Amino acid sequence: MSTTTILVIDDEPQIRRVVRNALEGDGVRVIEAATGREGIDRAAAERPDLIVLDLGLPDVAGASVCAELRRWSSAPIVVLSARHSEHEKVALLDAGVDDYVTKPFGTAELKARVRAQLRRSRAAPPPTDEGSVRVGGLEIDLARRVLSRGGVEVHLTPTEWDLLRAFVAGAGRTLTHDQIFRAVWGRAGGGDPQAYLRVHVANLRRKLEADPVRPTLIVTEPGVGYRFRAPG
């Protein structure tokens, strides 16, 4: 396996050091950039496998850096933010960011998030309708629309199927309410059905999870959306 390159774009040298210490080793190489401009240049030159981006950069707004990177790179972007605003998180995820970590974060949390994103980006493309997925004791046959849990078939409504399909396609990523809504109902948010999105998810959980109050497959990201556990 070749070396994994992670680019850290942050104007604070202490934070760069923290991220480097947390991620470096085990075949991971960390490169650094102190400004948004430099970050974009290094990303273009080095083609990193993952980018850790601080939003509070002095020269370019973090969102602009993200938009610029997304024009030619599909490498996962993990954002570091000092703000606790759910609106901001939603906007970032909608803009193509893969995950975010709120300051002050623990190194264990950062490592876990980065690993999850690397694993996801290296995995095979999301299963199509022909595939069948196994996750957490479930077997999901998207083509035949058959779901079984521990060998017992579970009945889903059409909306629940659409919801599950959206979750499986975005497995491992936080999907915003709006993204899920578009995937299921086929148009941008608004109106009554979106008000019931949470109700559909709660119903789906009752059919998928061993304990719906302690879900392990569909995890709530408060104020942002949901994340479906990646298969494997």
Added chain:
Amino acid sequence: MRAGAGRGRAVLGWAAWVAALAALTAAMLAVRGHLDKAHVALGYLLLVLAASTRGTRARGLATALLAFLCFNFFFVPPFGTLAIRHPLDGLVLVTFLVVAAVATQLLFRARTEAAEARSRAEEIERLSTLGAETLNAGRAEDALNAVAEVIRATLGIDACEIWLPRPGDPPLALGARAMAADVPQTARDGLAMARLAAERGDAVTEQANGTTHVAPAGGGRGEVDLPGGAGAVGVSLPLRVRGRTVGVLRIARAGGIVLTPAQRRFFAVLAYYAALGAERVRLSAEEQRAETLHEADRLKDALIASVSHDLRTPLTTIKALAHELGESGDDRAVTIEEEADRLNRFVADLLDLSRLNAGELRVSPEIVAAEDLLGAALQRVSGSVRDREIRVEMHPHEPLLLGRMDFVQALRVVVNLLENAGKYAPPGTPVDLSAAREGDRLVFRVADRGPGIPEDERERIFQPFYRRPHVEPDVGGTGLGLSISRRLAQAQGGTLAFEPRPGGGSVFVFTLPAAELEDGAGLG
């Protein structure tokens, strides 16, 4: 000098009318043989009317009397005497006199009314000009200056000052002053007089001889009674709006203040304008002060936001370094990391409290399933309440329990209650979490077997920074959690209260509006 010139003009006017009367009499005398008494009477009547129109009422009446005498003496036989031969001639004479007098009187009244109307029209014009000026004045102070200038010009006085209340000493400050161009600074101390008027609430009159009179001023918009009569060189009036003294109006004239009834009436109206102007100055100052306070509030909030933002970067470094040290086996590093977390919570709580105080916290309620909320809460406290069992009481087979809430804010309330229970309950005892529908409320209960809370503290624990006595202070709290939680609950139409737990311990009851699914809501 003005009076002298007037008298000269009057004498000249009298002489002219006497001459006109003589000329008419001489002319008619020359053709007396061809004249009837009616012609003579009409000729004199014309003259009397002309005299009344041109001159005063007295001149008209005097001309009528003189014409009557000339009529009798020269044109009523026997000529050359005031005797009357025929009684009918007497009737003609008396009729002439009465007609002349009545006509003079009527003319006079018509002229007086015309003059009155003219002066009223002027008054109205001035007031409307003043009204427009004060309304157009951009600043309240400019409007006040306009009022002072109109008062000075209208009353023909030397100076008009408007004094406004101010905090401290002296209690009054000059708000506006209008001075006639050719008048030197008035010798008298306007402030002392204005102050006296403000303190007593009465009109203060300064006499030319240096004495001062204090007398009640006419109240409100009524006629202002200028005390002291013609000898006054200065008058200070308290200005009142709705019973409150809003300033003092002072007028001064070195030669004595003499006002006609019309000027007095006008003055009363103008004084009210001045009072309104003074009130406007006060209100605009207050508005400015409120704006300044608001600005200060905004700055404070911006400061808190910026501090909390700037604190998070170093906290991240501290936490990360402590974590590294902890992995190499130093126990103290764990404490450092925990304290960094606590500091972060404290900053976040302060920020929230300032947002709640500023009314800036936005809630966006939506329909949420109780188990979604509880699941998210359990996930969030899995780190902080890890060494304690949390038992959840929910019936998975009943229909979904739904509530209308802001998910993020409701989650914070439940998380805060769970963390508190984890802190205060004795080790080894579980925390019980339940959700139930009660009437139109969705009710969450967080119960522990901790020491409970004495009755007199059950409301106080919801106050910011309240620390319970006899309870170990160092349990990692900020003293803000419950007060923020209650306000978050209230912001979305909910409540948060304490209940003692049967058998010992605490129950925190968090209610939210329950929600129903409408039929055909598309849940296919």
